[in-house]
Amino acid sequence: MSHTFQEKKKSNMERGMDMKDEEKLYKRNGILYPTIMSPPENLDALKDLEAREDDIMLVAYPKCGCNWMVGVLRKIMTTCGYTLPERPRLIEFHSPEVQKIEAEMPSPRFMASHLHPDDIPVSFKTNKTKILVVFRNPKDTAVSYYHFMNNNPVLPKTESWDKFFSDFMSGEVCWGSYFDHALAWEKHVDDPNVLIVTYEELKENLLEGVQKIANFFNFPLTEEQVKGIAGESTFSAMQLSSKTSLGKYTNVFLRKGEVGDWRNHFTESQSKQMDEEFKKKLSGTKLGAKLKYDQYCQ
Numbered sequence: 695m696s697h698t699f700q701e702k703k704k705s706n707m708e709r710g711m712d713m714k715d716e717e718k719l720y721k722r723n724g725i726l727y728p729t730i731m732s733p734p735e736n737l738d739a740l741k742d743l744e745a746r747e748d749d750i751m752l753v754a755y756p757k758c759g760c761n762w763m764v765g766v767l768r769k770i771m772t773t774c775g776y777t778l779p780e781r782p783r784l785i786e787f788h789s790p791e792v793q794k795i796e797a798e799m800p801s802p803r804f805m806a807s808h809l810h811p812d813d814i815p816v817s818f819k820t821n822k823t824k825i826l827v828v829f830r831n832p833k834d835t836a837v838s839y840y841h842f843m844n845n846n847p848v849l850p851k852t853e854s855w856d857k858f859f860s861d862f863m864s865g866e867v868c869w870g871s872y873f874d875h876a877l878a879w880e881k882h883v884d885d886p887n888v889l890i891v892t893y894e895e896l897k898e899n900l901l902e903g904v905q906k907i908a909n910f911f912n913f914p915l916t917e918e919q920v921k922g923i924a925g926e927s928t929f930s931a932m933q934l935s936s937k938t939s940l941g942k943y944t945n946v947f948l949r950k951g952e953v954g955d956w957r958n959h960f961t962e963s964q965s966k967q968m969d970e971e972f973k974k975k976l977s978g979t980k981l982g983a984k985l986k987y988d989q990y991c992q
């Protein structure tokens with residue numbers, strides 16, 4: 695029996711409810727991954743993924759706005775007349791069978807990933823695939839991640855905010871350390887095949903963001919079309935349009951959609967600890983400047 699994308703998402707959630715928390719994550723090369731969504735066989739099969747120059751690739755550390763950008767890119771592509779299959783875009787969520795189907799799909803294919811740039815199949819680099827990267831300030835990313843752990847049955851519940859904060863800081867969360875990802879992307883900031891946007895700039899001016907993304911991938915859109923896509927991609931519009939498909943799980947994926955929710959969670963000492971880590975790792979870097987830490991995190 696074939697399942698729709700949404701049915702599969704719901705059945706994964708139900709599988710999560712029947713699983714013990716300690717079985718929900720596993721480690722591979724020192725990095726945690728979710729057992730249900732990214733089992734080892736999915737990651738093993740990625741070694742055969744042959745990227746194409748005209749693939750549309752989106753990469754985001756978890757909770758930085760990946761689903762938002764999936765929504766935007768889907769709308770851009772369908773507006774330009776392309777049809778996309780209804781399954782998750784994350785390559786590490788694809789079973790080996792689905793990866794075989796994706797390998798036969800016509801161009802342009804649309805793929806996404808939470809993987810660390812060094813773990814993304816090397817053919818994306820050799821075949822010069824364009825990559826859109828979305829980043830978010832680390833304080834709001836941590837808060838969003840914390841709620842996701844507690845609300846998504848495929849992930850284990852956290853003991854407390856304090857425990858989760860310490861895991862986030864040490865990279866003991868799925869897909870590894872925020873700072874490792876940021877430092878790795880810093881090396882690609884000036885790469886012409888990479889466009890880095892931030893959650894915060896998209897919140898400030900989504901219209902400009904949609905236009906920038908369409909231009910980067912050479913999708914010709916009229917001003918009206920850009921306006922329409924931006925209008926349909928605000929938090930409230932996406933929350934409403936997801937209600938029919940996601941039902942009671944809508945708020946798991948579209949929780950609050952704001953900049954600055956960290957202020958409701960961080961203690962003064964946690965805030966200082968993050969400030970110091972950011973300074974140590976990212977001050978003076980181009981990605982650090984893009985994230986406008988002083989504006990959004992202080």
Ligand SMILES: Nc1ncnc2c1ncn2[C@@H]1O[C@H](COP(=O)(O)OS(=O)(=O)O)[C@@H](OP(=O)(O)O)[C@H]1O
Nearest residue numbers: 756757758759760761762838928929948949950951
């Ligand atoms: N349209 C739109 N506008 C603004 N914000 C949005 C939008 N869609 C999703 N979101 C928010 O993005 C956060 C989830 O990030 P990801 O999609 O990267 O999470 S995931 O790791 O792929 O599950 C999560 O952030 P928080 O609300 O802070 O938890 C989502 O609510």
